[in-house]
Amino acid sequence: xxxxxxxxxxxxxxxxxxxxxxxxxxxxxxxxxxxxxxxxxxxxxxxxxxxxxxxxxxxxxxxxxxxxxxxxxxxxxxxxxxxxxxxxxxxxxxxxxxxxxxxxxxxxxxxxxxxxxxxxxxxxxxxxxxxxxxxxxxxxxxxxxxxxxxxxxxxxxxxxxxxxxxxxxxxxxxxxxxxxxxxxxxxxxxxxxxxxxxxxxxxxxxxxxxxxxxxxxxxxxxxxxxxxxxxxxxxxxxxxxxxxxxxxxxxxxxxxxxxxxxxxx
Amino acid sequence: xxxxxxxxxxxxxxxxxxxxxxxxxxxxxxxxxxxxxxxxxxxxxxxxxxxxxxxxxxxxxxxxxxxxxxxxxxxxxxxxxxxxxxxxxxxxxxxxxxxxxxxxxxxxxxxxxxxxxxxxxxxxxxxxxxxxxxxxxxxxxxxxxxxxxxxxxxxxxxxxxxxxxxxxxxxxxxxxxxxxxxxxxxxxxxxxxxxxxxxxxxxxxxxxxxxxxxxxxxxxxxxxxxxxxxxxxxxxxxxxxxxxxxxxxxxxxxxxxxxxxxxxxxxxxxxxxxxxxxxxxxxxxxxxxxxxxxxxxxxxxxxxxxxxxxxxxxxxxxxxxxxxxxxxxxxxxxxxxxxxxxxxxxxxxxxxxxxxxxxxxxxxxxxxxxxxxxxxxxxxxxxxxxxxxxxxxxxxxxxxxxxxxxxxxxxxxxxxxxxxxxxxxxxxxxxxxxxxxxxxxxxxxxxxxxxxxxxxxxxxxxxxxxxxxxxxxxxxxxxxxxxxxxxxxxxxxxxxxxxxxxxx
Numbered sequence: 001x002x003x004x005x006x007x008x009x010x011x012x013x014x015x016x017x018x019x020x021x022x023x024x025x026x027x028x029x030x031x032x033x034x035x036x037x038x039x040x041x042x043x044x045x046x047x048x049x050x051x052x053x054x055x056x057x058x059x060x061x062x063x064x065x066x067x068x069x070x071x072x073x074x075x076x077x078x079x080x081x082x083x084x085x086x087x088x089x090x091x092x093x094x095x096x097x098x099x100x101x102x103x104x105x106x107x108x109x110x111x112x113x114x115x116x117x118x119x120x121x122x123x124x125x126x127x128x129x130x131x132x133x134x135x136x137x138x139x140x141x142x143x144x145x146x147x148x149x150x151x152x153x154x155x156x157x158x159x160x161x162x163x164x165x166x167x168x169x170x171x172x173x174x175x176x177x178x179x180x181x182x183x184x185x186x187x188x189x190x191x192x193x194x195x196x197x198x199x200x201x202x203x204x205x206x207x208x209x210x211x212x213x214x215x216x217x218x219x220x221x222x223x224x225x226x227x228x229x230x231x232x233x234x235x236x237x238x239x240x241x242x243x244x245x246x247x248x249x250x251x252x253x254x255x256x257x258x259x260x261x262x263x264x265x
Numbered sequence: 266x267x268x269x270x271x272x273x274x275x276x277x278x279x280x281x282x283x284x285x286x287x288x289x290x291x292x293x294x295x296x297x298x299x300x301x302x303x304x305x306x307x308x309x310x311x312x313x314x315x316x317x318x319x320x321x322x323x324x325x326x327x328x329x330x331x332x333x334x335x336x337x338x339x340x341x342x343x344x345x346x347x348x349x350x351x352x353x354x355x356x357x358x359x360x361x362x363x364x365x366x367x368x369x370x371x372x373x374x375x376x377x378x379x380x381x382x383x384x385x386x387x388x389x390x391x392x393x394x395x396x397x398x399x400x401x402x403x404x405x406x407x408x409x410x411x412x413x414x415x416x417x418x419x420x421x422x423x424x425x426x427x428x429x430x431x432x433x434x435x436x437x438x439x440x441x442x443x444x445x446x447x448x449x450x451x452x453x454x455x456x457x458x459x460x461x462x463x464x465x466x467x468x469x470x471x472x473x474x475x476x477x478x479x480x481x482x483x484x485x486x487x488x489x490x491x492x493x494x495x496x497x498x499x500x501x502x503x504x505x506x507x508x509x510x511x512x513x514x515x516x517x518x519x520x521x522x523x524x525x526x527x528x529x530x531x532x533x534x535x536x537x538x539x540x541x542x543x544x545x546x547x548x549x550x551x552x553x554x555x556x557x558x559x560x561x562x563x564x565x566x567x568x569x570x571x572x573x574x575x576x577x578x579x580x581x582x583x584x585x586x587x588x589x590x591x592x593x594x595x596x597x598x599x600x601x602x603x604x605x606x607x608x609x610x611x612x613x614x615x616x617x618x619x620x621x622x623x624x625x626x627x628x629x630x631x632x633x634x635x636x637x638x639x640x641x642x643x644x645x646x647x648x649x650x651x652x653x654x655x656x657x658x659x660x661x662x663x664x665x666x667x668x669x670x671x672x673x674x675x676x677x678x679x680x681x682x683x684x685x686x687x688x689x690x691x692x693x694x695x696x697x698x699x700x701x702x703x704x705x706x707x708x709x710x711x712x713x714x715x716x717x718x719x720x721x722x723x724x725x726x727x728x729x730x731x732x733x734x735x736x737x738x739x740x741x742x743x744x745x746x747x748x749x750x751x752x753x754x755x756x757x758x759x760x761x762x763x764x765x766x767x768x769x
């Protein structure tokens with residue numbers, strides 16, 4: 001059987017292509033609108049982006065309160081009016097007592113703004129000497145921000161895959177005790193490079209010998225961060241003080257019974 | 266129809282191809298560029314000038330076919346550390362007092378034809394130094410106290426520099442010694458030489474190496490200064506890093522600063538008291554040496570060598586006790602008093618002269634490894650009774666010779682042949698008070714990264730009871746010094762000399 005063939009006139013094909021290309025140029029208005037939402041902007045945080053350990057023991061003795069700022073960012077278009085940031089503590093998980101250990105200051109996203117910072121005021125209460133309390137912050141849906149974002153992602157600039165995924169909650173661990181800095185063990189940390197493995201006994205020794213109680217993230221970033229030469233001097237003071245201690249008292253043992261040592265550099 | 270369309274396509278493509286090959290017959294108004302030619306500007310050489318002196322350069326400039334051209338000029342310098350440029354002049358002829366900090370610069374001259382924008386740029390090296398950047402610094406003791414003089418390389422002697430720089434005050438007696446080091450990191454701030462006035466009975470002070478004004482106490486160079494008196498016994502830099510070492514009260518102060526100001530981070534740990542000699546080793550950038558030791562010291566409290574390698578403070582190390590491969594001696598068991606240490610004529614070997622309890626002298630040579638193989642050579646010195654009382658030594662890094670002075674005589678000990686010879690005698694009334702080689706402290710691959718290399722000059726200071734002199738000798742290839750090539754007199758008793766090499 002002979003297969004039937006359709007013969008096209010090349011002129012017709014050319015005219016058809018021209019018509020199609022003209023249609024493709026037509027402007028089309030997007031019809032898209034999402035519900036307003038807001039999330040904790042962890043891109044602006046350094047160190048551990050899901051939690052922060054705050055200890056008044058590392059601050060000046062006369063500091064009785066301090067403020068931790070939580071950066072937030074809206075999703076969607078800016079509004080023509082101010083909108084209250086629905087940041088709140090999750091009472092189910094939090095052990096800190098509102099208005100006693102902390103206060104979340106009411107904050108709005110201004111007209112036309114995309115971002116805001118919510119101040120969380122923390123207070124030096126006597127019981128923090130003996131225990132650590134927790135403030136689990138979360139974004140709650142509100143009339144102005146009805147959409148709840150559970151995770152935020154940073155896309156990889158090369159392939160678009162998520163580089164980082166952040167939850168939309170944030171934990172503040174509050175105490176008046178010596179606490180392990182969150183960034184001690186992270187990659188690039190000068191804590192780990194200069195001081196080695198963490199122990200509470202070692203950290204207290206470090207604070208006593210160096211006279212430095214306030215340490216920035218990674219011991220190297222942020223305002224008043226020590227320089228490399230300063231860290232080297234801290235290291236020298238520590239190994240010298242530990243050498244003198246051991247001459248008089250024998251090995252210094254930490255809370256786990258392990259000998260306090262510093263890495264050989 | 267199909268044939269027509271195909272023909273049309275081929276025609277279009279051929280037309281496009283042919284159009285790209287067409288000769289450009291544009292009617293352009295091309296004119297030759299009249300280059301500006303600069304003469305009388307020393308591009309290949311160096312311009313050298315003392316700080317605050319006026320730099321004068323009158324370049325000869327020509328531009329073909331241009332008469333009475335109007336030009337814009339610019340003279341400026343930028344430092345070899347790439348600091349911001351410093352404008353000098355916008356005139357054709359440069360006549361400007363140079364006030365930039367001491368150091369190396371690139372001098373730039375540009376001339377631009379204002380009507381056409383045609384310009385040219387010429388560059389040359391500019392070295393800014395001071396009268397006191399290089400030469401021999403002399404510390405003398407006179408009736409009223411100590412003072413500092415400097416003998417420049419052209420033979421000019423500048424006197425009373427310390428008292429003039431410090432409001433007429435003199436250095437208290439005993440005036441002590443001069444010591445210093447070259448700090449690589451200091452090049453970034455044009456201050457690589459750090460000079461100190463040391464004394465057993467006074468805390469050492471830093472001197473401004475360009476004008477000898479008292480700067481700051483040495484304790485401010487130490488992150489952990491010892492309590493009580495600070496006796497800076499010797500100080501030195503490493504050859505190929507920012508590492509710095511100083512023996513203070515018998516302890517080795519160590520620093521490895523990254524910043525431009527040297528700081529000693531603390532003393533190396535351990536039960537020791539060092540002889541006042543610092544040996545930093547090098548492999549010359551040529552070999553990979555397992556178990557290499559960077560710093561070699563002699564612990565005179567326990568009669569043993571110690572070594573250290575590391576970038577931060579730690580504990581001094583003793584040598585391996587594994588005796589399966591012996592060296593010439595056991596570095597852990599020397600039990601003698603060290604009277605001299607210095608670099609040899611081989612970058613991998615380091616010399617030590619020791620005295621036993623009976624006063625007999627011995628030569629030790631160390632190789633920079635932490636095993637027993639470190640003991641490279643050992644000899645009893647039997648033909649140099651004068652060495653037993655000698656206090657002034659100077660080792661050559663070109664020849665296998667250690668020079669030493671006893672009373673008015675200079676001897677040379679050849680450690681290859683283990684023989685000593687008298688090479689010079691001053692007048693009987695002359696006492697030799699110091700002896701220093703001209704040295705280079707700038708280490709590079711070409712010089713095996715040796716931290717200190719001796720040159721062909723040796724300076725010997727003498728004192729006859731009324732006048733001190735500096736006697737300058739050329740050291741020959743055989744180690745002889747002949748007769749003095751220059752003698753500089755009119756000093757008090759010279760207690761110490763410090764050689765500042767010319768900076769490039």
